[in-house]
Amino acid sequence: MEKFKKLTSSIVPLPIENVDTDQIIPARFLKAVNKEGFGDNLFADWRYNKDGSPKIDFVLNNSQFIGSILVAGKNFGSGSSREHAAWAIAGYGFKVIVSSFFADIFRNNALNNGVLPVMVSPEFLSEIFYDLQSNSAMTLTIDLENQTITNNVNRKSEKFEINPYKKECLIKGLDDIDYLLSKKDLIESYEKSID
Amino acid sequence: MNLQSQKSPSGKFNGLTLFDKIWDAHVVSSIENGPTILYIDRHFCHEVTSPQAFDGLRVRGLKVLRPEKTTMTADHNTPTIDQDKPVTDPISRNQLDTFSKNAAEFNMPLFYPLGHPNNGVVHIIGPENGFTQPGTTIVCGDSHTSTHGAFGAIAFGIGTSEVEMVLATQTVLQTRPKTMRITFNGNLNSSVTAKDLALYMISKLTTGGATGYFVEYAGEAIRNMSMEERMTVCNLSIEMGARGGMIAPDETTFAYVQGREFAPKGKDLERKLSYWKTLQSDENAVFDKEYSFDAADIQPMITYGTNPGMGMGINDYIPEIEKIDEAGRISFLKSLEYMGFKPGEQLLNKQVDYVFLGSCTNGRIEDFRLFANYVKGKKKAEHVVAWLVPGSWKVENQIREEGLLEILTDAGFKLRQPGCSACLAMNDDKVPAGKYAVSTSNRNFEGRQGPGARTILAGPLVAAAAAVAGCIFDPRG
Numbered sequence: 254m255e256k257f258k259k260l261t262s263s264i265v266p267l268p269i270e271n272v273d274t275d276q277i278i279p280a281r282f283l284k285a286v287n288k289e290g291f292g293d294n295l296f297a298d299w300r301y302n303k304d305g306s307p308k309i310d311f312v313l314n315n316s317q318f319i320g321s322i323l324v325a326g327k328n329f330g331s332g333s334s335r336e337h338a339a340w341a342i343a344g345y346g347f348k349v350i351v352s353s354f355f356a357d358i359f360r361n362n363a364l365n366n367g368v369l370p371v372m373v374s375p376e377f378l379s380e381i382f383y384d385l386q387s388n389s390a391m392t393l394t395i396d397l398e399n400q401t402i403t404n405n406v407n408r409k410s411e412k413f414e415i416n417p418y419k420k421e422c423l424i425k426g427l428d429d430i431d432y433l434l435s436k437k438d439l440i441e442s443y444e445k446s447i448d
Numbered sequence: 449m450n451l452q453s454q455k456s457p458s459g460k461f462n463g464l465t466l467f468d469k470i471w472d473a474h475v476v477s478s479i480e481n482g483p484t485i486l487y488i489d490r491h492f493c494h495e496v497t498s499p500q501a502f503d504g505l506r507v508r509g510l511k512v513l514r515p516e517k518t519t520m521t522a523d524h525n526t527p528t529i530d531q532d533k534p535v536t537d538p539i540s541r542n543q544l545d546t547f548s549k550n551a552a553e554f555n556m557p558l559f560y561p562l563g564h565p566n567n568g569v570v571h572i573i574g575p576e577n578g579f580t581q582p583g584t585t586i587v588c589g590d591s592h593t594s595t596h597g598a599f600g601a602i603a604f605g606i607g608t609s610e611v612e613m614v615l616a617t618q619t620v621l622q623t624r625p626k627t628m629r630i631t632f633n634g635n636l637n638s639s640v641t642a643k644d645l646a647l648y649m650i651s652k653l654t655t656g657g658a659t660g661y662f663v664e665y666a667g668e669a670i671r672n673m674s675m676e677e678r679m680t681v682c683n684l685s686i687e688m689g690a691r692g693g694m695i696a697p698d699e700t701t702f703a704y705v706q707g708r709e710f711a712p713k714g715k716d717l718e719r720k721l722s723y724w725k726t727l728q729s730d731e732n733a734v735f736d737k738e739y740s741f742d743a744a745d746i747q748p749m750i751t752y753g754t755n756p757g758m759g760m761g762i763n764d765y766i767p768e769i770e771k772i773d774e775a776g777r778i779s780f781l782k783s784l785e786y787m788g789f790k791p792g793e794q795l796l797n798k799q800v801d802y803v804f805l806g807s808c809t810n811g812r813i814e815d816f817r818l819f820a821n822y823v824k825g826k827k828k829a830e831h832v833v834a835w836l837v838p839g840s841w842k843v844e845n846q847i848r849e850e851g852l853l854e855i856l857t858d859a860g861f862k863l864r865q866p867g868c869s870a871c872l873a874m875n876d877d878k879v880p881a882g883k884y885a886v887s888t889s890n891r892n893f894e895g896r897q898g899p900g901a902r903t904i905l906a907g908p909l910v911a912a913a914a915a916v917a918g919c920i921f922d923p924r925g
């Protein structure tokens with residue numbers, strides 16, 4: 254996994270609430286047996302017409318908005334446990350998702366794939382959408398070490414929460430399986446204790 | 449000193465909740481300020497969320513640590529007709545072949561491919577074969593794993609990275625969730641099903657209302673439910689954001705589990721039973737949040753929007769726009785536009801094109817009994833396409849044995865073969881764009897049942913009434 258410390262980037266706005274995993278990656282794209290290529294189908298039903306041509310009014314098809322931070326409405330990632338949603342987001346090139354609320358499983362899946370979910374207050378979120386109207390190239394800075402997110406237009410910052418263990422994993426670029434494998438003796442002694 | 453007021457490993461001074469008791473018994477170790485290493489007793493695995501996990505093992509050169517603790521069934525991406533013939537879609541076939549190859553390569557003993565008598569939807573075959581037991585931890589790469597909580601187990605959905613963790617180490621890293629109790633006082637009215645109770649609850653709590661929590665369901669209405677009904681309720685926990693839902697085991701639970709193929713037997717059963725009987729929340733247990741509802745307030749439910757929280761009584765009206773929070777209005781209107789409905793509208797008598805009875809929410813024998821009982825002596829509306837998909841081959845057999853198939857056939861219905869089918873429409877069971885489907889599954893998201901499909905979630909009785917009347921119709925007549 255790539256290491257993550259600090260990121261300043263322009264943003265892609267998606268001011269819709271309850272974006273569920275069936276929108277992030279529709280089920281018909283789940284037939285693959287590896288992790289590659291999901292980015293091309295991220296938000297497929299919003300992004301492409303039936304004939305495969307891009308829908309011009311969807312934000313991913315708008316060259317005004319590019320960047321590695323996705324900013325979305327409340328309750329992002331609800332629905333199924335498919336990690337394909339996180340692979341699609343990571344595969345498209347997003348490193349951070351900002352929202353005022355995330356669904357549980359999605360948050361975990363994102364973190365396991367090096368994508369940082371940043372939960373901000375509803376005010377902070379609406380200010381981003383507001384500032385964006387006059388300045389489509391606006392940037393956000395995410396400082397993982399200090400757990401802060403900064404709106405570089407109005408200069409306001411906010412602290413965000415992240416589990417210290419997950420934070421360390423992201424900063425070091427380690428994943429959970431590496432960690433668990435290092436604890437095999439503990440697992441085996443637990444098994445003996447329950448027999 | 450009162451034992452129950454001692455500080456537990458969970459750090460609480462009060463009594464313990466059912467969740468606490470099971471969780472604490474499965475902690476391998478905890479990382480300071482971090483997640484817990486949680487031991488997993490039963491892992492269920494299907495073809496869609498596992499290939500990348502097995503791939504991960506290969507890349508790291510690892511074996512499956514405890515193959516006998518994983519049950520594998522093909523269900524998500526399978527056809528519901530002609531299962532004995534080769535799967536026609538080459539990509540689906542590849543996924544199924546990969547599943548079989550992984551089972552063989554990693555020596556997985558509990559592998560149920562298409563056509564196997566134990567095959568079916570993962571959350572249906574777990575309980576019916578006795579894999580699902582009280583007091584255990586259960587995971588699967590599928591969010592509706594919460595179903596198994598009906599037995600008094602901690603059961604939750606995981607992502608593919610976590611599937612890999614379980615295969616490699618029989619543990620997952622989890623942050624301890626908060627606990628919530630939802631109590632249903634009194635009893636349900638007749639013609640009101642467990643599905644209606646769940647849709648009612650989600651409409652009150654919203655789709656994010658239980659995010660971060662593990663829910664225990666309690667109260668008279670829950671106690672009086674059969675295991676099938678309890679599974680329906682726990683199944684839908686995830687639709688209000690909960691990590692999972694659970695119900696304390698009781699005589700109903702023990703009676704269901706005993707005698708099933710993989711359930712404990714003899715001395716082992718006696719030992720387990722005495723443990724299972726301790727599995728309730730202590731009287732002085734404190735939950736992080738509590739809600740209670742009167743079961744008698746619940747009507748047969750339908751959804752009108754594109755998330756399961758957008759539900760109402762079948763005779764009610766869609767809310768007017770003024771009733772919606774300002775921040776939510778864009779999403780609300782977008783959702784109604786997708787459905788072709790208007791604020792303030794009533795949905796009774798709206799034409800229905802498709803009816804789907806099935807899925808891990810309502811694909812069990814009791815659901816088929818309810819449906820068959822309603823359509824008995826009536827006829828399916830001609831324009832309605834009905835997909836009746838049993839959750840497993842065992843359910844299928846029972847439908848035949850109980851004479852339900854005859855009733856259904858006489859009323860103009862056909863039975864399909866087991867699988868997830870139109871619940872997520874990965875196979876050919878897709879509702880065409882713009883068409884209305886009354887569906888007993890669990891998600892009415894945009895495109896969930898096929899691109900452009902319009903899903904109205906309901907219980908098996910409302911689905912039966914819609915199939916006969918050809919429109920949204922109150923099953924109470």
Ligand code: SF4
Nearest residue numbers: 592807808868871872
């Ligand atoms: S029936 Fe639907 S919800 Fe249940 S396991 Fe299958 S796809 Fe998932």
